Amino acid sequence: MxxxxxxxxxxxxxxxxxxxxxxxxxxxxxxxxxxxxxxxxxxxxxxxxxxxxxxxxxxxxxxxxxxxxxxxxxxxxxxxxxxxxxxxxxxxxxxxxxxxxxxxxxxxxxxxxxxxxxxxxxxxxxxxxxxxxxxxxxxxxxxxxxxxxxxxxxxxxxxxxxxxxxxxxxxxxxxxxxxxxxxxxxxxxxxxxxxxxxxxxxxxxxxxxxxxxxxxxxxxxxxxxxxxxxxxxxxxGGADNACGAIGSGILSEGNTLCSVGTSGVVLSYEERNDRDFSGKVHYFNHGKEDAFYTMGVTLAAGYSLSWFKDVFAENEPFEVLLDGIEAIPPGSNGLLFTPYLVGERTPHADPAIRASFIGMEGSHTKKDFARAVIEGITFSLNESIEIFRESGKEIARVISIGGGAKNDTWLQIQADVFNAKIIKLKSEQGPGIGAAILAAYGAGWADSLKGIADTFIQPEKTFDPIPENVEKYKQLFNLYKDVYNQTKSLNEGLRDFRK
Structure with missing residues (x-):
């Protein structure tokens, strides 16, 4: 072997x-x-x-x-x-x-x-x-x-x-x-x-x-x-996002990837080098020769959840922190989170904006906050999905990898917020597998990246959007988008007080 x-x-x-x-x-x-x-x-x-x-x-x-x-x-x-x-x-x-x-x-x-x-x-x-x-x-x-x-x-x-x-x-x-x-x-x-x-x-x-x-x-x-x-x-080799795309089979038109690591990305395959997104999303060369991809970025995706755990649940494993969030309804009982811990990239290229919890009240529990963090990360990623759809791209099927693919409730939230079928792969090491696929292709194991990817990449589970949740999340997403404009001047005023 x-x-x-x-x-x-x-x-x-x-x-x-x-x-x-x-x-x-x-x-x-x-x-x-x-x-x-x-x-x-x-x-x-x-x-x-x-x-x-x-x-x-x-x-x-x-x-x-x-x-x-x-x-x-x-x-x-x-x-x-x-x-x-x-x-x-x-x-x-x-x-x-x-x-x-x-x-x-x-x-x-x-x-x-x-x-x-x-x-x-x-x-x-x-x-x-x-x-x-x-x-x-x-x-x-x-x-x-x-x-x-x-x-x-x-x-x-x-x-x-x-x-x-x-x-x-x-x-x-x-x-x-x-x-x-x-x-x-x-x-x-x-x-x-x-x-x-x-x-x-x-x-x-x-x-x-x-x-x-x-x-x-x-x-x-x-x-x-x-x-x-x-x-x-x-x-x-390639950039982590390009390798994540290769390791997830994003090698032809119509394929989209959602990857949650420290940052989060939504990435969609492109054959052409001349599409115009007016700088709203990134436009990069793919790890596949003579191909490209467009990409939106959430700067603090997985980092938002790890920050929340470290500050408010330091001694709890992630599994314990997230256990039971499936019982919390969409909208986290009226609690909204924006994941701007280190600024934001897409669609707001703003280093001064900072995160917010909106709607806190005395009845909220740690589980409400945990679900709100996950929903907020997903809303941020959905802003990139929205830009792609407004440009005419069809986003009906999304492969999810990284930290966001390790929890079934989070995968269902992605399906409901994105209003798309979510596919979880048997292996979640997308960038590492992408690097291995590049090595295998370079070593001559097959005559194309796709030929190797078809062998290396296998789906494990799919999540379909739940219609009533889709409608709720559409309303919540509109509220989420308002938070940036409502808090921008406040955060600029607080900038001088940060160490």
Whole structure:
């Protein structure tokens, strides 16, 4: 039996999965690491932590592996998007990585609009200038840490840096590069126009390859440290959302994905590179060659639930916290939550907005609050569904993965709020499986990504919308959308009081 490894470099942990040719997960290892929050709005990590924890995961996986180590034919990657890693001429890291959920760059986003122009930016990059993207981070370092920036010769994205440390070769690939604001998404080239406008050498951007492309073999040092074969091939991989799409079978028109991790996304497949969403949702290159996807983002999706648990139910497992919420009616007995704990992305690109509970009263219980948090996350995701539908896309079937797919009541809430059939997969490791599928395709296991995906991906359960709940949630969703406008000025006034 032959095997491949998918490495999913997430925000809070790296997950390493071993899959065989039948699509079975033979082993799975997860290693967590911390976030660094020096100030409000700042979010960083030490790239060396990614490398060390990945080595630990690979070593543990290899030690448990019973077969011939040379039967592990390939490795590929999924990774958190937008993060900035800067390397000097000796390929040494110059500072902590600035992550996707860091929102310090509001002034730099304004600078990008002033210099490039709103319409021209959308023409080239297909996306608005948002605090989480990579170019604003580059400009922030250039302005606030010039002594560091002067030493920087190349920037990298998180999983690309991890792959470099495993192979010694520097590359980027289109699905992750699309989230930098430096890529011409339609033409699949780094934009010399944007680089020139900000006095960035085009060589500051790493060489581009396809997600399934072979980029080297593991180094002798890594093979020695982990027990992998020196012959193990390494393939480029993709952005976490692109890999989540691949790992969920979002490989043709009409397919939509809902993924709840720390952030949440609603992602829909696109064949064309010329659709116009006016920057309301993201428009990125897919991990599938010459394909694209549109995507809306909720910044604090799973994070909202984990925050609620940590603050109000610290000693309760999630299973206990959510046990019984199915008995709470839609609307959580008149309690509404907006998941703006760290600002919001879609449809409100607003780093200042913050979360709210609306309608609290003395009769509410912890279960009401827990259900309200889940409903609020789902309402936020539904704002992206609404944008897709308004553009003419049909959303009748949604594959749900991540934390939102681990609870049947939450899956039914998704079906009712989205008014669509929800499909739960047998495996919920979408991005990791997507990375494994890219490795298997690169290793030649099939002649298409879809051919491998059809073997690897199996549905487990479906949830149909309940008509009376659909109607209730339509009313509640309209109330939910009002909260943003009603609380925007209040949150702007509170901004100066945040530490």
């Amino acid at each position: 032959k095997y491949v490894i998918g490495i999913d470099l997430g925000t809070s942990a790296v997950k390493v999965i071993l899959m065989d040719q039948q699509g079975t997960i033979a082993q799975e290892v997860s290693k967590s690491y911390p976030l660094i929050h020096e100030k409000s709005g700042y979010s960083e990590q030490d790239p060396e932590t990614w490398v060390e924890k990945t080595k630990e995961g690979l070593t543990e996986l290899v030690q448990k592996f019973q077969g011939n180590i040379k039967d592990i034919e390939g490795i590929s990657f999924s990774g958190q998007m937008h993060g900035l890693v800067l390397l000097d001429k000796d390929k040494q890291v110059l500072r902590n990585a600035i992550l996707w959920n860091d929102v310090r760059t509001t002034n730099q986003c304004k600078q990008i609009y002033d210099v490039v122009g709103t319409e021209r930016l959308l023409d080239i990059t297909k996306n608005p200038a948002l605090e989480g993207f990579t170019l604003p981070k580059i400009l922030w370092v250039k302005e606030h840490e010039p002594q560091i920036f002067e030493k920087a010769v190349v920037f990298m994205l998180p999983k690309d840096y991890l792959r470099y440390r495993m192979t010694g070769n520097i590359h980027s690939e289109y699905s992750d590069a699309a989230g930098t604001l430096l890529l011409n998404v339609g033409e699949k080239t780094w934009s010399k126009e944007i680089c020139d406008l900000f006095e960035l050498n085009i060589n500051f951007c790493p060489p581009l390859v396809e997600s399934h492309e072979f980029v080297g073999q593991v180094t002798e040092e890594l093979a020695h440290e982990t027990g992998l074969s020196i012959d193990t091939k390494v393939f480029a």
